[in-house]
Structures are given as structure tokens and as C-alpha cells.
Amino acid sequence: MIKDLRDWLREVGEIGELVRVRGAHWDVEMGPLTHLVHEAKGGDAPAFLFDDVPGYAAGYRTLYGQLSTIKRLALTLGLPLEYKSKADFVRAYQEKMSHLQLVPPVWVDTGPVKENVHIGDDINVLEFPVPRHHELDTARYIGTACVVITQDPDEGWFNLGTYRSQVYDGKTVGCQITEGKHGRIHRDKYFERGQPMKVAIVCGQDPLLYLLGSSPMPEGISEYEYAGAIKGEPIEVVAGEYTGFPVPATAEIVIEGDILPEATLPEGPFGEWTGYYCSAATPRPYVQVKCVMHRNDPILTCAPQHKPVDETVLLKGVAGAAGVWQALRAAGIPEIRGVWCHEGGLGVRFMVVSIHQRYPGYARQVLHVASSCQAGAYNGKWVVVVDDDIDPADMSLVLWAMSTRFDPVTDIDIIQKAWSSGRDPMVLPGNYNNRILIDACIPYDRKLRGTFPPVVDVSPELREKLGEKYRGLLS
Ligand SMILES: Cc1cc2nc3c(=O)[nH]c(=O)nc-3n(C[C@H](O)[C@H](O)[C@H](O)COP(=O)(O)O)c2cc1C
Incomplete structure (x- = not known):
């Protein structure tokens, strides 16, 4: 099975679904380019790895369009790559999910995510080429194809959910979690007690964690356990430097911090998944960043959403x-x-x-x-x-x-x-x-x-007969 994002990129390259682009700007260029390609190609669009972003060191990359084809979804889930129909792929996916034996993550002492650890004055989330995705967005968003790790204060389990994250300055980011989502239920529980909530925002990870983090999974069980079950081996995690939370040992970028009750900043407007800029800036809780960890030459994963067909x-x-x-x-x-x-x-x-x-x-x-x-x-x-x-x-x-x-x-x-x-x-x-x-x-x-009229169709027998006789015409 695929070990991490870099391993995944190698395999996606091998199946011919990765395009490398140099020199695209972070300000409404990478996002709209991905939009145009998905508009034109829908479910056949490649993934895009952007490098040499103006103003940023070479090697500080962004990745768009991770999971916008059946082949890349299947690769991520360890399933065969070819299907007769889209519904057949859903059948294979749901059958795999129905027969899983959960595998808890395993703690390891350290991992590539700790190659760089920034705390205090050293923190600057804008060291990464954080994009402004859509023309009417008024801010850059570091978290879109991310997973936000939160802990239930009563039961202790860790949830991974994809929730967007706006950048306010180098040490302050947003975390927009809608009512009813697991991370929001965790946050509501802390806030009801007047307590801050710790979070670890992973902005570059194995695409399987992103897929599960953005899927409606059952509550009370960590997405790590499903990921381990799908891979057939545990996900390796290290302790976050600030939160102590289990963060993927091979994550590209992890931002840790606190969300305080009753402190808000205006969040948005942002091009939303429904295809509209739905609201003006709205007061929402935000994250005071306490630590940033990242790999050398980190890859920031992104997923701007827009009117169909988008990459999500x-x-x-x-x-x-x-x-x-x-x-x-x-x-x-x-x-x-x-x-x-x-x-x-x-x-x-x-x-x-x-x-x-x-x-x-x-x-x-x-x-x-x-x-x-x-x-x-x-x-x-x-x-x-x-x-x-x-x-x-x-x-x-x-x-x-x-x-x-x-x-x-x-x-x-x-x-x-x-x-x-x-x-x-x-x-x-x-x-x-x-x-x-x-x-x-x-x-x-x-x-x-039997009183509904018969359908005008070609019977299976006649299909087969004509298929053989007129192979040239029908294939
Ligand atoms: C690219 C992307 C961005 C998303 N952004 C948000 C977001 O900002 N806030 C939110 O509540 N849900 C967002 N979602 C949807 C959640 O990730 C999804 O509902 C998921 O099931 C939440 O996890 P949970 O069920 O563990 O809470 C996003 C999904 C995707 C694919």
C-alpha cells in the first residue's frame, strides 16, 4: 500500500495522471487554472503539482486535484483501477468499507514531519505559498484539502475532519467548522465548559486521510483506524509538539494551536462548495498558532471548490x-x-x-x-x-x-x-x-x-448476436 503523499504522487505519475507546473502564482492563478481544467475535463482531469511559485523557494509546492478521477480514488483505496461504470466503483468501495477490521494507529518516536519545527517568533504560516483561490476571496486559505485533528473531551477519541482555514497573519489562522460536524461537536463541548480547544491542522497528508476526513464517517471512531484497516497496517503517528495529538509521521505540514471560546475574527467571504460566495465576512472562532512542523520541501494540499464540476x-x-x-x-x-x-x-x-x-x-x-x-x-x-x-x-x-x-x-x-x-x-x-x-x-x-408497458430495448440474446456479427460497428 501507498506509504505517504510522496509515494502516492510517484504512483499517480506512473499511471499518467500527474502534471507538474512551474511558475504559477499563488494569487488567483493555481486555483482558477485547476477550475478551468476540471470544467473542461470533469472526471478525467489530472492532478497538478505546482513548483517554483513566485516569491517562494523552489521545492515549496502545492498540490491540486488529488481525487478527481475514479482511478486516483481507487489507487488511494487500494482497489482495482478499472470499472465498467461509476456505480460499480461505489459497489467495490462500499463492500471494502463493510468488511474492515479497524487498525489503531501506532506511535513512533519521530518522523519526517519533524524535520522542521517552528515555535514562538519563528512561526510564520506564510512561509508556504498559501493560495488565494477565487477572485472574490479576500484572504489566502492554507487549509482546504486539509484534515483538522480534534479530541472529544469526554471520550478522548480523535476526529479527522476537512474544515477550511483562512490565514489572518503568520501566527493566526481560521477553522470554519459547520454545525453538526464532529470537530464542531468537540468544539461546542469545550466552549460550553469555557475551555479552549486544541487543534492540529494537517495541510498535506496521505490522500487516504483526506478522503476519510472529508467523508461522513461514524462518530466515536478515529479516521486513523479506518485508514489503517484499508491499508492493512497501522498509520504511523508522532506526538504533536504543542498538542501531543497523534499527527501523521509523514505529514507535509502541521499547524497546532488553540481555539479560544468567545474570541472571533471575520471569516470569508470564500468561494463555497455550493458554487456561490454565500456569505459576507462572518465572525468565527480562530486558531492562535503555537507550533508549525513541516517536512523539507513541503507540499501544501489544496482543493478550491466552485460551480460544477470541481475537483471535490x-x-x-x-x-x-x-x-x-x-x-x-x-x-x-x-x-x-x-x-x-x-x-x-x-x-x-x-x-x-x-x-x-x-x-x-x-x-x-x-x-x-x-x-x-x-x-x-x-x-x-x-x-x-x-x-x-x-x-x-x-x-x-x-x-x-x-x-x-x-x-x-x-x-x-x-x-x-x-x-x-x-x-x-x-x-x-x-x-x-x-x-x-x-x-x-x-x-x-x-x-x-405485469400491466406496465414493456420497455423498447434490445434483448440480451439479440445484443450478443449483433455484437458478434457487427463487431466493427459496435466496438
Ligand atoms: C475540500 C473540502 C473542504 C471542506 N470544507 C469544509 C469546511 O470548511 N467546513 C466544514 O464544516 N466542512 C467542510 N467540508 C466537509 C467535511 O469535510 C465533511 O462534512 C466531513 O464529513 C466532516 O468530517 P466529520 O464528519 O468528521 O465532521 C469540506 C469538504 C471538502 C472535500
């Missing part, structure tokens, strides 16, 4: 779909044939579940569990259920089912006052949103009786 929608969609699939299985719901969260729906806002109907009311049950389980609950909007002749990732077939098997009066349910946030331009007072569930399956009674 595939990873969010795959992780969300796999999590929903697991939740449906855990709820005892049989015969799930596929789940896909569409890229145009931001990877979380347009989910399609394909099922083999087994009993009346089954489709409705699937819709409600998929939209309300932890993996599917945050900031959703549309959930659609279709029969198993529909590939949930094929938008034309999904729209065909919605156009021919769905009745607007009987096949819609609405969930009101669901979990949302200010990142939603349609957010309701109180930070809720409403969402829509669509049953686009053939009505179960008509399916049973």
Missing part, C-alpha cells in the same frame, strides 16, 4: 453514496443495486438509489432512510429511487425514469426543516432546508401484475 464532487459523491449504501444495509433493507450522487448536484445534493422492488412501500422506505441516515443527511436536496434496470449514474436513464414512471401527485414526499447550513443559498431561517424525495419506480402493483 467525485470524492464527495463516491464517499456519500458508499456511506448511504452501508446505512441502507445496516437498516436491514435488501436488494440495493446501486447508489450514485451526481457531480452536477455537488456530490451530495442529487442522490439516486437503484433497487429491486420486493414489497409495497419499499421504494418509499429507501427514500426516507437514504435521505436521513448520517451519510445522506447533511445538506441534501433531491433523492430519487429507480428500478434496477436504471444505472443510477446514467443521468439520461434517471431522467427517463422520472419522466415515465413518476406521478407528481403521489410520488413526491417532502422533508422539512432538515440539516443544512449557510453554505446553501436557499437556506431557511434557523439554518434548515427542505428537500424532495422522488419515487421514480414502476408502481409496485403494476409491476407485479
Whole structure:
């Protein structure tokens, strides 16, 4: 298995999905360039390693677009690289996640992350080529494709979550954690007691930790344990110099510090994952930096988000779909044939579940569990259920089912006052949103009786026969 980010970059280079760029500027150049490439290539865009950033030492690099293809996601998870369809990849991912034996991290005395340790006056997070990502951002963001390590004050477990981090000055950074996220629940618990919260912000790490840190994982178990299970060996961690937290021994950059209760600074505006600059500068708690550790020639990992298709929608969609699939299985719901969260729906806002109907009311049950389980609950909007002749990732077939098997009066349910946030331009007072569930399956009674019209299709036998006879035309 891949050992760290540098090992991963070597392998991505070998499969021809890494592009090196020299001389791009940190100020709205690297981010918009990645935006344009993803706009043009969607799920085929390469990862970009930027070096020789003007004003910075050679070797101080940034990395964009880590997980925007199925191949790079599969490589990161130790899965085969080729799939017939996107839904097949989700199946492989969720099967792997369902059979994991958790492996706790192992402490080691030291590691490359401690090649440079800065404390006191020596701290300056702007020693790294921190980008300003979008044209209307008013600040540089050091944490986007990062993982923020926090500890539950009651139970002691460590969470890894991807939460963005604005730079205020060399010794002060932000940490924007939305309500309900695990790091936020930890922070709320400290603040309720009037205590500061320690954090370690990792800004360059094994992409597997980033994938898990930005996925809706169960609470109470550290993402380190899942990463160890996926790799089949424990993640090596060293004690953070200030926090004592377990930080990856091979991390590129780690920023440690305290978030104080009741102290805020204006955070944002920032180009958000929903594709809008959703709010003006908003007062939010921030981090007083106490220590910075980094490798020689560090790589700062970045992920600016923007209107689709951006570099994060595939990873969010795959992780969300796999999590929903697991939740449906855990709820005892049989015969799930596929789940896909569409890229145009931001990877979380347009989910399609394909099922083999087994009993009346089954489709409705699937819709409600998929939209309300932890993996599917945050900031959703549309959930659609279709029969198993529909590939949930094929938008034309999904729209065909919605156009021919769905009745607007009987096949819609609405969930009101669901979990949302200010990142939603349609957010309701109180930070809720409403969402829509669509049953686009053939009505179960008509399916049973065989009274729904037959589909105009080519039978498997005729497909095979014509495939052989007209191989040249059809391949
Ligand atoms: C690139 C990227 C940036 C993100 N930024 C934030 C953020 O600033 N704040 C936030 O609450 N969630 C953010 N998220 C979403 C969380 O990482 C995600 O909801 C994750 O499940 C949180 O971990 P948790 O469930 O352990 O809290 C981001 C996700 C990605 C992929």
C-alpha cells in the first residue's frame, strides 16, 4: 500500500495522471487554472503539482486535484483501477468499507514531519505559498484539502475532519467548522465548559486521510483506524509538539494551536462548495498558532471548490453514496443495486438509489432512510429511487425514469426543516432546508401484475448476436 503523499504522487505519475507546473502564482492563478481544467475535463482531469511559485523557494509546492478521477480514488483505496461504470466503483468501495477490521494507529518516536519545527517568533504560516483561490476571496486559505485533528473531551477519541482555514497573519489562522460536524461537536463541548480547544491542522497528508476526513464517517471512531484497516497496517503517528495529538509521521505540514471560546475574527467571504460566495465576512472562532512542523520541501494540499464540476464532487459523491449504501444495509433493507450522487448536484445534493422492488412501500422506505441516515443527511436536496434496470449514474436513464414512471401527485414526499447550513443559498431561517424525495419506480402493483408497458430495448440474446456479427460497428 501507498506509504505517504510522496509515494502516492510517484504512483499517480506512473499511471499518467500527474502534471507538474512551474511558475504559477499563488494569487488567483493555481486555483482558477485547476477550475478551468476540471470544467473542461470533469472526471478525467489530472492532478497538478505546482513548483517554483513566485516569491517562494523552489521545492515549496502545492498540490491540486488529488481525487478527481475514479482511478486516483481507487489507487488511494487500494482497489482495482478499472470499472465498467461509476456505480460499480461505489459497489467495490462500499463492500471494502463493510468488511474492515479497524487498525489503531501506532506511535513512533519521530518522523519526517519533524524535520522542521517552528515555535514562538519563528512561526510564520506564510512561509508556504498559501493560495488565494477565487477572485472574490479576500484572504489566502492554507487549509482546504486539509484534515483538522480534534479530541472529544469526554471520550478522548480523535476526529479527522476537512474544515477550511483562512490565514489572518503568520501566527493566526481560521477553522470554519459547520454545525453538526464532529470537530464542531468537540468544539461546542469545550466552549460550553469555557475551555479552549486544541487543534492540529494537517495541510498535506496521505490522500487516504483526506478522503476519510472529508467523508461522513461514524462518530466515536478515529479516521486513523479506518485508514489503517484499508491499508492493512497501522498509520504511523508522532506526538504533536504543542498538542501531543497523534499527527501523521509523514505529514507535509502541521499547524497546532488553540481555539479560544468567545474570541472571533471575520471569516470569508470564500468561494463555497455550493458554487456561490454565500456569505459576507462572518465572525468565527480562530486558531492562535503555537507550533508549525513541516517536512523539507513541503507540499501544501489544496482543493478550491466552485460551480460544477470541481475537483471535490467525485470524492464527495463516491464517499456519500458508499456511506448511504452501508446505512441502507445496516437498516436491514435488501436488494440495493446501486447508489450514485451526481457531480452536477455537488456530490451530495442529487442522490439516486437503484433497487429491486420486493414489497409495497419499499421504494418509499429507501427514500426516507437514504435521505436521513448520517451519510445522506447533511445538506441534501433531491433523492430519487429507480428500478434496477436504471444505472443510477446514467443521468439520461434517471431522467427517463422520472419522466415515465413518476406521478407528481403521489410520488413526491417532502422533508422539512432538515440539516443544512449557510453554505446553501436557499437556506431557511434557523439554518434548515427542505428537500424532495422522488419515487421514480414502476408502481409496485403494476409491476407485479405485469400491466406496465414493456420497455423498447434490445434483448440480451439479440445484443450478443449483433455484437458478434457487427463487431466493427459496435466496438
Ligand atoms: C475540500 C473540502 C473542504 C471542506 N470544507 C469544509 C469546511 O470548511 N467546513 C466544514 O464544516 N466542512 C467542510 N467540508 C466537509 C467535511 O469535510 C465533511 O462534512 C466531513 O464529513 C466532516 O468530517 P466529520 O464528519 O468528521 O465532521 C469540506 C469538504 C471538502 C472535500
